[in-house]
Amino acid sequence: xxxxxxxxxxxxxxxxxxxxxxxxxxxxxxxxxxxxxxxxxxxxxxxxxxxxxxxxxxxxxxxxxxxxxxxxxxxxxxxxxxxxxxxxxxxxxxxxxxxxxxxxxxxxxxxxxxxxxxxxxxxxxxxxxxxxxxxxxxxxxxxxxxxxxxxxxxxxxxxxxxxxxxxxxxxxxxxxxxxxxxxxxxxxxxxxxxxxxxxxxxxxxxxxxxxxxxxxxxxxxxxxxxxx
Amino acid sequence: xxxxxxxxxxxxxxxxxxxxxxxxxxxxxxxxxxxxxxxxxxxxxxxxxxxxxxxxxxxxxxxxxxxxxxxxxxxxxxxxxxxxxxxxxxxxxxxxxxxxxxxxxxxxxxxxxxxxxxxxxxxxxxxxxxxxxxxxxxxxxxxxxxxxxxxxxxxxxxxxxxxxxxxxxxxxxxxxxxxxxxxxxxxxxxxxxxxxxxxxxxxxxxxxxxxxxxxxxxxxxxxxxxxxxxxxxxxxxxxxxxxxxxxxxxxxxxxxxxxxxxxxxxxxxxxxxxxxxxxxxxxxxxxxxxxxxxxxxxxxxxxxxxxxxxxxxxxxxxxxxxxxxxxxxxxxxxxxxxxxxxxxxxxxxxxxxxxxxxxxxxxxxxxxxxxxxxxxxxxxxxxxxxxxxxxxxxxxxxxxxxxxxxxxxxxxxxxxxxxxxxxxxxxxxxxxxxxxxxxxxxxxxxxxxxxxxxxxxxxxxxxxxxxxxxxxxxxxxxxxxxxxxxxxxxxxxxxxxxxxxxxxxxxxxxxxxxxxxxxxxxxxxxxxxxxxxxxxxxxxxxxxxxxxxxxxxxxxxxxxxxxxxxxxxxxxxxxxxxxxxxxxxxxxxxxxxxxxxxxxxxxxxxxxxxxxxxxxxxxxxxxxxxxxxxxxxxxxx
Numbered sequence: 018x019x020x021x022x023x024x025x026x027x028x029x030x031x032x033x034x035x036x037x038x039x040x041x042x043x044x045x046x047x048x049x050x051x052x053x054x055x056x057x058x059x060x061x062x063x064x065x066x067x068x069x070x071x072x073x074x075x076x077x078x079x080x081x082x083x084x085x086x087x088x089x090x091x092x093x094x095x096x097x098x099x100x101x102x103x104x105x106x107x108x109x110x111x112x113x114x115x116x117x118x119x120x121x122x123x124x125x126x127x128x129x130x131x132x133x134x135x136x137x138x139x140x141x142x143x144x145x146x147x148x149x150x151x152x153x154x155x156x157x158x159x160x161x162x163x164x165x166x167x168x169x170x171x172x173x174x175x176x177x178x179x180x181x182x183x184x185x186x187x188x189x190x191x192x193x194x195x196x197x198x199x200x201x202x203x204x205x206x207x208x209x210x211x212x213x214x215x216x217x218x219x220x221x222x223x224x225x226x227x228x229x230x231x232x233x234x235x236x237x238x239x240x241x242x243x244x245x
Numbered sequence: 246x247x248x249x250x251x252x253x254x255x256x257x258x259x260x261x262x263x264x265x266x267x268x269x270x271x272x273x274x275x276x277x278x279x280x281x282x283x284x285x286x287x288x289x290x291x292x293x294x295x296x297x298x299x300x301x302x303x304x305x306x307x308x309x310x311x312x313x314x315x316x317x318x319x320x321x322x323x324x325x326x327x328x329x330x331x332x333x334x335x336x337x338x339x340x341x342x343x344x345x346x347x348x349x350x351x352x353x354x355x356x357x358x359x360x361x362x363x364x365x366x367x368x369x370x371x372x373x374x375x376x377x378x379x380x381x382x383x384x385x386x387x388x389x390x391x392x393x394x395x396x397x398x399x400x401x402x403x404x405x406x407x408x409x410x411x412x413x414x415x416x417x418x419x420x421x422x423x424x425x426x427x428x429x430x431x432x433x434x435x436x437x438x439x440x441x442x443x444x445x446x447x448x449x450x451x452x453x454x455x456x457x458x459x460x461x462x463x464x465x466x467x468x469x470x471x472x473x474x475x476x477x478x479x480x481x482x483x484x485x486x487x488x489x490x491x492x493x494x495x496x497x498x499x500x501x502x503x504x505x506x507x508x509x510x511x512x513x514x515x516x517x518x519x520x521x522x523x524x525x526x527x528x529x530x531x532x533x534x535x536x537x538x539x540x541x542x543x544x545x546x547x548x549x550x551x552x553x554x555x556x557x558x559x560x561x562x563x564x565x566x567x568x569x570x571x572x573x574x575x576x577x578x579x580x581x582x583x584x585x586x587x588x589x590x591x592x593x594x595x596x597x598x599x600x601x602x603x604x605x606x607x608x609x610x611x612x613x614x615x616x617x618x619x620x621x622x623x624x625x626x627x628x629x630x631x632x633x634x635x636x637x638x639x640x641x642x643x644x645x646x647x648x649x650x651x652x653x654x655x656x657x658x659x660x661x662x663x664x665x666x667x668x669x670x671x672x673x674x675x676x677x678x679x680x681x682x683x684x685x686x687x688x689x690x691x692x693x694x695x696x697x698x699x700x701x702x703x704x705x706x707x708x709x710x711x712x713x714x715x716x717x718x719x720x721x722x723x724x725x726x727x728x729x730x731x732x733x734x735x736x737x738x739x740x741x742x743x744x745x746x747x748x749x750x751x752x753x754x755x756x757x758x759x760x761x762x763x764x765x766x767x768x769x770x771x772x773x774x775x776x777x778x779x780x781x782x783x784x785x786x787x788x789x790x791x792x793x794x795x796x797x798x799x800x801x802x803x804x805x806x807x808x809x810x811x812x813x814x815x816x817x818x819x820x821x822x823x824x825x826x827x828x829x830x831x832x833x834x835x836x837x838x839x840x841x842x843x844x845x846x847x848x849x850x851x852x853x854x855x856x857x858x859x860x861x862x863x864x865x866x867x868x869x870x871x872x873x874x875x876x877x878x879x880x881x882x
Contacts (some may be wrong), residue, residue, distance in 0.1 A: 026503075039598065054825050054855040054862070070863075072822070101867055119546040120871050120878070122830040180866070184823045186814045186836070 037069030046079025069101040098161030106172035155185025274563035281556035400426035421445035437538035483512035570604035586647035594640035691793035705784035
């Protein structure tokens, strides 16, 4: 995964992607899709047509190159991406999506993310270095989201990451990914949202080095909030 | 100046002077009666009926008539010359009589604070004198007395007004001898003995700081005045008042000429009082007629020759119609009645009334309502306190006895709104039409579908348990985490076996079937099917929520979310595809997997789940329908 760390998502025009139909141009290794709401993974081959409702999944040491209206992109190894997430999202829609946390709750719920985070996947792991199955779908989706962000779809990537934390709680304890997407929020000047993310990360079981990183980031955000 | 009436006793007490404006708080008929006694110069007691009056209120108008046989005073004037002949002698005398015979009155209440009125009273006075004629003849010399009577009669007119500055201060004003009408006759050579008709005015103030005591004062332009103190107690459902007044009269001695203790009891139906007038100078002596001529008689009841009196006054509300102290201005019926949404009307008012307090005291309103089609009895709503003269918004809630009533047809009914109060037994009533829908009618709010889902619950429980019991062995072999998921699958697969989707047959009013009806009819539209499966699932403890897919074109859609209670990290137990579930936190903060079910997909559970998920994920999550308000999750609880 570390060897192939670039996604070459070359989109001539974001509007072209609205067709939400992609052709598989190149494949290396095992690449499959989960179409719509089906349960079966389907291996794909060059020349196949993919839809926006497909979840594209690459195995370790695999990648796939898609083309859509002269736009090409590569999804690197050990990643998963809903093709419908390859779209521009406005900052307002991102803010709205972040409020989903409140809407999804049953009325009168009392959030206790710390406990949930601890229970769902990290309680028995070593602090700061959770030994996770790198192949699980949640991690793949975070990898896919990261590549989405690196291709310029930061807002959409943040939404994917937040959804992934929720649906695959084990990913909540991924320090590097959490910090990465929190940094994206800060980069978009959504300081309060970024602070919330950093605060949640602070509640994870962290190494001293990780704690220091988060403390510094929190301090910077607070400074930015004061200036704002 | 015996007008010691009080605004607190509820009766006008037009019995005696001092209430020219005829202020009263009664309505309908009122009967007053005064019986009293006064001491004579020889210390004997003369009893008489002082007054009989009848009054009638017509909205803001008040009329009364009174007959006053006891308001009179007579003087016997003996001549100091005796005429004697051989066989006869004679002492001439004069009988002077003053009477107020009857009276008429009218008043108009402009508002709660101001009333004004006019009174007309008929006076009659007579002077009866003996005139002696001497007869002389050859055989007889005699004195023949002849009686001559002179009379003077007239109507006396006065006006007055009452004004209440605030809850504590009360003002009244009335004229004295403002005008005389239809005067005829006079006392020839004895005009000094006629009842004096000097013009004047009477001004009064009444002050009360609390319900228990009040001070009153009156001033007459002849430089007479009175001052009184009343102390009241609330007992036996009425008001018991002890009072005392002192009087100063320019024409009487000593300076404080009269002391008047009083005791009274009043309720909303009657009042009774006993008033004594004790004069502080000797009233048993004889006086030279010159005294009478000099000072004159200004007031028949209270003058320098009046003797001690004891008056018993009784007032009765003849119709037993009590006074209304509040008034319903209008009632706004906020909503039609949908009988199945019964709990809605317990928490949300179905109507609001504007009610004004027309009394001079703070009143607690007790609202109640009755709709024949949906109530078995009066339904009481929360009480509201309202200040004097103030208006209050009164909310009406209702309890629908839908288990005891049959409502098969939509109809316009009459809602009866009542306002009673803690001050008296009068109840104000107001009627407004209200549309009462039938049991299957729905107001179109998805949140209220829950009432249909949970209605007639026994059927749903029986239905669900029957299905689950038939798969008891299968469920016992299911891992605990998957029990709810598997129960949902079993129930849904059974539920859809014989179902057929039909569109809503009605256009104007939404029609929703109860679960029992959907099962019996083997079909329904999305509302019916979602309500039915929700009822079935909830009846065995499976939590569900409606998903309201709103639409601008009016063609909305409803399906369900079902709580599997699985934590998200166990999602792989039910699916590989994370588009097929939605994570929600429960009340305890625990995250749980909810799965969307398209209830109109009448094939099998997996298909309904896939279809529901596809729609939900695309429209609610990916297109941000949930956060943009286009889609709403409506929990059933």
